[in-house]
Amino acid sequence: MSATTREGAPEDALNVLWLQSGGCGGCSMSLLCADSSDLFADLADAGIRLLWHPAFSEQSGRQAHEVLLACLDGELRLDVLCLEGAVMCGPEGTGLFHVLAGTGRPMMAWVRELAAVARHTVAVGSCAAFGGVPAVGHQPGDVTGLQFEGDLAGGLLGPDYAARGGLPVINIAGCPTHPDWILETLANLALGELDARALDAFQRPRFYADHLVHHGCARNEYYEFKASAEQPGDLGCLMEHLGCKGTQAHADCNLRAWNGEGSCLRGGYPCVGCTEPGFEQPSHAVWQTPKVGGIPVGLPTDMPKAWFVALAALSKSATPRRLKENAVSDRRRLIPHVSKTEPS
Amino acid sequence: MSRIVAGPFNRVEGDLEITLDVEAGRVRRAYVNSPLFRGLERAMLGRPALDALFYAPRVCGICSVSQSVAAAAALAEVAAIRQPRNGELARNLLLATENLADHLTHFYLFFMPDFARDAYAAHSWSRGIRERFQAIHGTATADAVPARARFLHLMGHLGGKWPHTMSLQPGGTARAIEGGEKARLLKVIREFRRWLERHFFGDALEAFADLGSQSQLERWATRAAPSRADFGRFLGLAEALDLASLGRGPDRFLSYGTHWEAGRPLFPPGVWSEGTVHPLRLDRVTEDGARAWLAGGQRPLPPHEGVTEPDIHAGPDAYTWCKAPRLDGMTLETGALARQLVSGHPLMADLVCQSGSNVRNRVVARALELARVLPRMEAWVKAIDPAAPFRTPLPAALNGQGVGRVEAARGSLGHWVSVENGQIRRYQIVAPTTWNFSPRDRDGVPGPLEQALVGIPADGGDGGVAVQHVVRSFDPCMSCTVH
Numbered sequence: 001m002s003a004t005t006r007e008g009a010p011e012d013a014l015n016v017l018w019l020q021s022g023g024c025g026g027c028s029m030s031l032l033c034a035d036s037s038d039l040f041a042d043l044a045d046a047g048i049r050l051l052w053h054p055a056f057s058e059q060s061g062r063q064a065h066e067v068l069l070a071c072l073d074g075e076l077r078l079d080v081l082c083l084e085g086a087v088m089c090g091p092e093g094t095g096l097f098h099v100l101a102g103t104g105r106p107m108m109a110w111v112r113e114l115a116a117v118a119r120h121t122v123a124v125g126s127c128a129a130f131g132g133v134p135a136v137g138h139q140p141g142d143v144t145g146l147q148f149e150g151d152l153a154g155g156l157l158g159p160d161y162a163a164r165g166g167l168p169v170i171n172i173a174g175c176p177t178h179p180d181w182i183l184e185t186l187a188n189l190a191l192g193e194l195d196a197r198a199l200d201a202f203q204r205p206r207f208y209a210d211h212l213v214h215h216g217c218a219r220n221e222y223y224e225f226k227a228s229a230e231q232p233g234d235l236g237c238l239m240e241h242l243g244c245k246g247t248q249a250h251a252d253c254n255l256r257a258w259n260g261e262g263s264c265l266r267g268g269y270p271c272v273g274c275t276e277p278g279f280e281q282p283s284h285a286v287w288q289t290p291k292v293g294g295i296p297v298g299l300p301t302d303m304p305k306a307w308f309v310a311l312a313a314l315s316k317s318a319t320p321r322r323l324k325e326n327a328v329s330d331r332r333r334l335i336p337h338v339s340k341t342e343p344s
Numbered sequence: 345m346s347r348i349v350a351g352p353f354n355r356v357e358g359d360l361e362i363t364l365d366v367e368a369g370r371v372r373r374a375y376v377n378s379p380l381f382r383g384l385e386r387a388m389l390g391r392p393a394l395d396a397l398f399y400a401p402r403v404c405g406i407c408s409v410s411q412s413v414a415a416a417a418a419l420a421e422v423a424a425i426r427q428p429r430n431g432e433l434a435r436n437l438l439l440a441t442e443n444l445a446d447h448l449t450h451f452y453l454f455f456m457p458d459f460a461r462d463a464y465a466a467h468s469w470s471r472g473i474r475e476r477f478q479a480i481h482g483t484a485t486a487d488a489v490p491a492r493a494r495f496l497h498l499m500g501h502l503g504g505k506w507p508h509t510m511s512l513q514p515g516g517t518a519r520a521i522e523g524g525e526k527a528r529l530l531k532v533i534r535e536f537r538r539w540l541e542r543h544f545f546g547d548a549l550e551a552f553a554d555l556g557s558q559s560q561l562e563r564w565a566t567r568a569a570p571s572r573a574d575f576g577r578f579l580g581l582a583e584a585l586d587l588a589s590l591g592r593g594p595d596r597f598l599s600y601g602t603h604w605e606a607g608r609p610l611f612p613p614g615v616w617s618e619g620t621v622h623p624l625r626l627d628r629v630t631e632d633g634a635r636a637w638l639a640g641g642q643r644p645l646p647p648h649e650g651v652t653e654p655d656i657h658a659g660p661d662a663y664t665w666c667k668a669p670r671l672d673g674m675t676l677e678t679g680a681l682a683r684q685l686v687s688g689h690p691l692m693a694d695l696v697c698q699s700g701s702n703v704r705n706r707v708v709a710r711a712l713e714l715a716r717v718l719p720r721m722e723a724w725v726k727a728i729d730p731a732a733p734f735r736t737p738l739p740a741a742l743n744g745q746g747v748g749r750v751e752a753a754r755g756s757l758g759h760w761v762s763v764e765n766g767q768i769r770r771y772q773i774v775a776p777t778t779w780n781f782s783p784r785d786r787d788g789v790p791g792p793l794e795q796a797l798v799g800i801p802a803d804g805g806d807g808g809v810a811v812q813h814v815v816r817s818f819d820p821c822m823s824c825t826v827h
Contacts, residue, residue: 024406064352103351288392
């Protein structure tokens with residue numbers, strides 16, 4: 001019998017323990033935005049059982065504490081340990097920036113021990129993956145990801161860590177994560193479809209990280225003709241002036257919509273590359289593209305620089321008036337030519 | 345006297361620990377510990393001013409837009425610019441969407457599941473309540489989560505995504521709305537209205553918003569449709585368990601005012617005490633780090649002079665990472681109850697007059713807000729003028745101080761910023777739960793929750809259900825609290 005009910009997942013379901021540490025809880029909040037008619041039934045039907053989640057579960061205090069202990073002593077099978085938020089190792093390696101409430105022990109210690117018994121370990125969000133925003137302003141080593149600190153392999157668990165199932169930490173990077181990135185990672189683990197080949201160099205699931213944010217961007221026509229926005233809110237491409245990293249950032253944000261039909265670009269602001277390690281501390285103002293000699297420093301991934309410059313110059317010389325004018329406006333001033341009307 | 349250390353205190357946003365000194369089965373003293381320090385204010389120091397729009401929302405995954413609004417407002421004050429009408433409307437819509445969605449999340453996911461716990465198994469109502477409200481498995485979760493997700497489509501339209509939008513700008517919004525989009529926005533709002541009227545109220549929003557007294561509320565709750573709907577079932581529990589007698593706070597309330605309509609707030613700012621609304625004096629706000637693991641706690645400081653420097657050796661009196669905010673030296677409760685009370689709504693005034701702030705009244709206030717704000721959202725969409733500007737440009741150079749204040753779902757949120765030559769020199773955040781879950785100050789005066797827990801029956805490893813109801817009735821957000 002494959003059907004599950006609201007009473008929960010079948011016996012062989014994947015047992016998931018979810019912990020939160022140095023983060024904002026936004027990845028869990030984003031998960032609740034899943035485009036689903038019944039999120040928790042979807043999880044159960046995918047063969048996923050939540051042992052405990054800090055925002056959703058009934059058990060509080062000692063009952064919750066006991067779930068963690070049961071995982072450690074093997075009484076409960078821990079199939080997936082999910083950590084949301086960075087690992088707080090500071091100050092000075094004590095872990096006292098986050099002592100898990102009611103337990104008197106730093107969360108860092110809980111995570112290290114649970115990761116040692118987990119079949120899979122999953123970093124939910126860029127904080128748990130790489131350290132992320134909470135790492136800014138702290139000493140190196142004080143705030144870190146599970147297996148990376150920024151783009152350096154290591155983190156809390158070390159570069160050689162593998163969970164009992166054989167995989168390194170699975171990094172669902174993003175700030176926040178798209179609900180589907182979490183659901184599909186867990187569902188693929190339950191299916192047995194997620195192996196080492198399914199992860200990229202930063203151990204992100206390739207089903208979303210093999211894309212660039214640029215793919216499917218609604219501003220692509222402006223990009224093609226290098227018709228660039230100058231102010232926040234302008235409709236043009238945000239790459240040349242407004243700091244957009246969509247042509248370099250690995251994610252499918254413009255292929256699968258956020259909250260119905262959104263994306264950062266559709267919201268009028270640049271991609272900050274939130275799935276990339278180090279995005280939290282750009283070397284430039286967030287709203288400004290760093291340039292050398294008038295040319296953006298961060299060119300599109302895989303594009304030879306000379307070709308980009310040559311093509312950009314050519315495109316600019318061919319930019320239709322419609323795009324040139326709309327690019328620096330927050331509303332479409334000119335519309336595409338309609339064949340039955342007189343050309344403008 | 346025995347001691348209970350309750351934690352991890354779940355179904356709140358972030359991690360929370362409550363220490364209870366218990367005597368004869370009741371709480372004698374309570375200490376609230378916000379156990380996580382991230383230091384987001386420090387992350388912004390030295391950054392270009394507009395980068396605050398990137399960092400501020402990431403303070404919190406559930407009050408993300410509120411943090412954005414506060415940051416944008418603080419920078420607007422530095423820049424001495426005002427936003428155009430359309431910017432005001434777009435900001436109202438984004439903020440109201442977050443606040444109302446948070447009220448829904450609180451009711452269904454955080455607060456009501458406690459009534460489905462084994463502690464109530466002997467009550468005649470237990471089975472039905474459990475079927476509906478049990479955490480994760482209850483039918484209400486199945487109904488409410490998708491309704492919330494669909495309502496948050498407004499964020500996709502107006503803010504690109506939620507949480508962590510950067511559409512909100514000091515001068516308005518970076519996402520202009522075209523005429524043809526209004527119908528789409530209205531459809532989302534009306535769908536949520538339909539959901540609330542069917543499942544939550546069992547009545548029209550306006551019918552609930554028009555209730556003017558406790559006796560009217562009680563009569564309304566006995567009518568057939570409302571009594572069967574989810575909020576009516578809560579009112580039934582509130583009566584059965586006397587939730588109006590649980591968790592009385594300081595009975596002084598703070599609201600910064602919110603939802604601007606042509607420059608005037610729909611819910612005005614003010615401080616309510618002893619039946620009177622006093623003008624808000626932001627210059628009287630201080631934060632005291634005496635009981636926090638923070639350095640430099642020699643005296644309470646106004647936020648424009650505040651610092652946040654962790655110091656784990658801060659001394660034996662420290663028991664949290666949270667500072668103690670005070671206004672004129674007083675503790676204040678903030679949240680939907682404060683907002684509705686300061687706004688002068690007769691139902692809230694009567695409830696507070698009869699029983700002060702308590703578990704029931706805090707939950708009623710959120711319901712009242714759902715009923716009052718959603719119809720305004722429809723009006724705001726209609727008022728958008730697609731031909732008019734959505735954003736006032738910023739001046740080239742930014743210098744000076746600014747305060748951004750906003751009402752988040754959980755209450756009054758303030759950002760105090762100092763900008764020098766375009767760079768952030770100081771950034772201090774005082775969040776709603778910083779007020780509500782304040783620790784003691786240097787004079788030993790407990791914060792609102794610490795006060796509200798005194799006298800509550802307590803037992804077991806999590807303090808017992810009464811303690812759980814009181815804590816969650818504030819809808820705490822621990823991510824914001826210490827930030």
